[in-house]
Structure formats: C-alpha cells, structure tokens
Amino acid sequence: MQLKYVFSETGNGLKRNVSMTIALVVTIFISLTLVGLGLLLNAQANKAEDYWGSKLQISVVLCNQNSRSPHCTSGETNPAQQAAIVDILNTHPEVASYSYETKAQAFKTWKKIYVSKDAEERQIYAAVTENDMQNSYRVTLKDPQQYRGVESALSGMDGVDKVNDLRDVLQPILTTFNKMKWGALVVAAFLLLAAVLQVSNAIRLAAFARRKEIGIMRLVGASNLYISLPFLMETLVAAVIGVAGAALAVGGVMYFFVYGNLRPDLHVVEWVSWRDAGTALAEVAALGILATLIPTLVTTRKYLKV
Known part of the structure; x- marks a missing residue:
C-alpha cells in the first residue's frame, strides 16, 4: 500500500x-x-x-419565648424537657455524637452571617439581641443516610421548636x-x-x-x-x-x-x-x-x- x-x-x-x-x-x-x-x-x-455525606448534621432547635411551635407552650425549654432530649440523643442508635450550642454562640455566628450594606436592613438586624436566639444541639449521625428515625423521635418532643436538616440547604x-x-x-x-x-x-x-x-x-x-x-x-x-x-x-x-x-x-x-x-x-x-x-x-x- x-x-x-x-x-x-x-x-x-x-x-x-x-x-x-x-x-x-x-x-x-x-x-x-x-x-x-x-x-x-x-x-x-x-x-x-x-x-x-460525612458532615451532614441535624440541628435540634430548642424553644425560646418567641417560639410558636405547639411543642413550645411553656416558653423556654425547661430543664426536664432538655434532660429528656439529651436522653434520646444518648440512647438513639442513629446518633454518633452531639454538641450543644448556646444562645451566645448562635448570636455570634448570626452576626457573622447576616451582614448587609442596606441601611434599613442594618437597623432591623441591630434590633436582634442574644435573647432572641435559640439554644440547639448539633447532632452527627452514624450513617448520614439514616436520619429519619432520630429526626422523627426528636421533632415531636416538648421543648423542641424544630429539627433542621442540612439536606434542606444542600x-x-x-x-x-x-x-x-x-x-x-x-x-x-x-x-x-x-x-x-x-x-x-x-x-x-x-x-x-x-x-x-x-x-x-x-x-x-x-x-x-x-x-x-x-x-x-x-x-x-x-x-x-x-x-x-x-x-x-x-x-x-x-x-x-x-x-x-x-x-x-x-x-x-x-x-x-x-x-x-x-x-x-x-x-x-x-x-x-x-x-x-x-x-x-x-x-x-x-x-x-x-
């Protein structure tokens, strides 16, 4: 050829x-x-x-005076309610670990995130105080895909305002x-x-x-x-x-x-x-x-x- x-x-x-x-x-x-x-x-x-997948957490937000959840009829989450929540976190098979975030820590994080150049928005943000924040638990799961059980167990408890799932954001x-x-x-x-x-x-x-x-x-x-x-x-x-x-x-x-x-x-x-x-x-x-x-x-x- x-x-x-x-x-x-x-x-x-x-x-x-x-x-x-x-x-x-x-x-x-x-x-x-x-x-x-x-x-x-x-x-x-x-x-x-x-x-x-290895970092997904659920956030258990506790009640404060401004909460409107039907599980927050007594206002701030009282010690007995908080103890019951901790007991679930300690015994539930889906929970690997958890940490507690105080109102002060939440307020510090909030100030870093909610920054605005708009004067009107800055005035609104300035009116927010530490007492308006909510205490919460950050829960890390053993298997990030297995979270429905602990979520349903916690969301119906007295003293729990809401349970946030990072999946909703991601x-x-x-x-x-x-x-x-x-x-x-x-x-x-x-x-x-x-x-x-x-x-x-x-x-x-x-x-x-x-x-x-x-x-x-x-x-x-x-x-x-x-x-x-x-x-x-x-x-x-x-x-x-x-x-x-x-x-x-x-x-x-x-x-x-x-x-x-x-x-x-x-x-x-x-x-x-x-x-x-x-x-x-x-x-x-x-x-x-x-x-x-x-x-x-x-x-x-x-x-x-x-």
Missing part, C-alpha cells in the same frame, strides 16, 4: 471540502466540550455528595449540579448526532467528487481498505482537531474558573481536580474518535460500494 498516495488524497480531500471540514470540526468541538463539562459536573456532584445545590450536568449531556448528544450526520454527508459528497478515481481503482483491483483509508483519515483529522479544541476548552475552565476562582475562595466542598479533568478528557477523546470513525466506516461501505 502506498502511504504517500493515502496522505496525498487525504490532503486533497481536506482542501476540496474545506467548508464541510470546518463545520464538522466546529460541531465536534462544541459537542465534545459539552460532554467534557457534563462529565466534570457529574464528578463535582459526586464529590459534593461524598464530601458532605439539596438545591446538588439538584442544580445534576440539572446542569444533564442539560450539557443532552445538548451534547444532539450535537454528536449532528456530527455523525455531517460525517455521512461529507463522505457522500467526497465520494461523488472522486467517483472517477474510485471507479479506476476498482478496475485495477484496489482493496476496500485502500479505497476507504483516505476518507477515514479525513474524518480522523477532523476528530483529532475537535478533541484538541475540547481539551483546551475544558482545561481553560479548570485553570481559570475552578483553580482560579472556586478552589482558592470557596472551601465549602471538595472541587474537581486535574485528575478528574484528565479522566473526562480521556472519555471525550475516545467518544470523539468513535463518533467519527464508526459512521465513516458505515458510510464508505454504502456510498463507495467497495
């Missing part, structure tokens, strides 16, 4: 179908970039679940990650389908443009692979360029966004790493090559009839 001829025909084919090649490269680039970002978002969602974040992930993957799937159709169309046009050459090659006994290889090389070049562009785009997101902003400034979760990006890019590269070579092999058999 004359490789010089194969490479020569590959170059001629790329020059002959410049616009089609560019369109194919752009489609592959955008679709694979979205696939890569979807895989990163999937890895990030998994890391967030793993990171918070679930919207995890849901957002999942929606972004599936959104990127769905759009990428449509674009990959467009890339496959473009490959088929490009092969059909290229075969029509070279019909005389292909006929001569059949007459002289050229093998199927020899006739098909230039077409395979053309789509492979487009795939490699598209994969390279997607790798640069995903790498840019990691460098400028994740490592440039999120990791240094936000320490609320473990963020995706270069290793996760490398895994995503390896999957993207494999998908990009397969998404172009497979339809090329199928299409050449149809249009070249070799």
